[in-house]
Amino acid sequence: MTDQSWRAPILHVDMDAFYASVATRDRPELADVPVIVGGGSRGVVLSANYLARKSGVRSALPMTRARRLCPHAVVIPPDFETFGQVSASVMECFRRVTPIVEALSLDEAFLDVRGATRRLGSPAEIAEQVRTTIHDEQGITCSVGVAATVSVAKLASRRAKPDGVVVVPPAQVTAFLHPLDVGELWGVGEKTRDMLHRLGLVTVGDVAHTPVQTLQRVVGHQLGGHLHDLAWGTDRRALTPRAGPHEPDRSMGADETFARDTDDPEVIRRELLRLSSRVATRMRTAGVAGRTVTLKVRFADFTTLTRSRxxxxxxxxxxxIHHTATSLFDALGLQRARLRLVGVRVEGLVPRETVHRQLVLGERDHGWADADRAVDRATRRFGNAAVRPASLLRPA
Structure with missing residues (x-):
């Protein structure tokens, strides 16, 4: 059979249940057990393997509900350092294939392989090679969609799950897209889907055969034109190379759900210190720095606020980072409001070597930045508990 992928050079590679797969790859006893990766009883699900998903467990689901849906699941706390290392290795695998890699997150990316076909074969063959390499090197699986545009490739990878490849050549785009529910289009959220359904536009084909001017009158000029392009699979073909979470327009953050709702400002400030330390350590490991610090607080009634500086x-x-986060918290003036969760995020990341700090007259030769790096060296050698702020030490 003729390989139909030659005119479909965009690959969307998506790791299968990435966090759960990494967490269990060295634990064969969990191969046939439902597994959930997430925080404590009051946290949320970060990931779940496919056995747990059969019970209805999904990412971002509250852990209490996940446990009710799948009471026999094994719960594993997240190891973000390992996740980051595996992600970096996966992205490096992609760049061995092509320099045009647009990373969307730790576990998925688009690849433009048109410059690699002479060396590695057709896009479909390259997709199979990528799957094999990631499985051999990282011990996890991925699914790959192959198409001529990014949105179709993204949908194709979803159809390929788990551990498969789906090719949608240009001649088959409409046959592939038009029977789908309009909510499956990449970027169409629940509200837009419900609105389109109310208008009688249930399938992608319904949208495709609605005049673009009509769509624009109903949902707005920009969204209407975008939906029309998505429905015919004619959205952008060019990729913007991104190196994943370390790109300047990316961010790093961490949050924590308290075991009990708290209104104690000292407890909250200590948690902000713990989170700031975790985020700053990850940034130094990645060799990046950022200018915008964002504080997130979630109240007992699940209302969430964010503030940035x-x-x-x-x-x-x-x-x-901690000083900025705490000043943002103090500025809220919460008056003993009970909090469920706090988070710290640093945005606008740039490579650390591009940052040149302004010297201040009378400033010490060695300051907190040197102290942080000394702590990093100690923890790499003796473990994460080797050095920590005194306020985070537990009483004996």
Whole structure:
């Protein structure tokens, strides 16, 4: 049979249940057991393997509900350092194939392989090679969609799950797209889907055969034109190379759900210090710094607020990030409001070597940045508990 993928050079590679797969790859006893990766009883699901998903467990589901849906699941706490290392290795595998890699997250990316076909074969053959390499090197599986445009490739990878390849050549795009529910289009959220359904536009084919001017009158000029392009699979073909979470327009963050709702400002400030330290350590490991610090607080009734502040210079220093986060918290003036969750995020990341700090007259030769790096060296050698702020030490 003739390989029909030659005119479909865009690959969307998506790891299968990435966090759960990484967490269990060295634990063969969990191969046939439902597994959930997530926080404590009051946290949320980060990932679940396919056995747990059969019971209705999904990402972002509250852990209490996930446990009710799948009471026999094994719950594993997340190991973000390992996830980051595996992701970096996966992205490096992609770049051995092509330099045009647009990473969407730790576990998925688009690849433009048109420059690699002479060396490696057709896009379908390259997709199979990528799957084999990732399985052999990382011990996890992935699914690959192959198409001429990014949105169709993304939908194709969803159809390929788990551990498969689906090719949608240009001649088959409409046959592939038009029977689908309009909610499956990439970027169409629940509200847009419900609105389109109310208008009688249930399938992608319904949208495709609605005049674009009509769509624009109903949902707005920009969205109407975008939906029309998606419905015919004619959206953008060019990729923007991105190196994953370390790109300047990316961010790093961490949050924590308290075991009990708390209104104690000292407890909250200590947790902000713990989170700031975790985020700053990840940034230094990745060799990036950021200017915008964002605080997230979630109240007992699940109402969530975020506040941000942009610093004069990019930083990866724990004390500076923590100071900014706590000042944002103090500025809220919560008056003993009970909190369920707090989070710290640093945005606008840039490579650390591009940051040049302004010297201050009378400033010490060695400061908090040097202290952080000394702590990093100690923890790499002796473990994460080797050095920590005194306020985070548990009483004996």
């Amino acid at each position: 942009t610093l004069p210079e990019a930083t990866d220093v724990t004390v500076e």
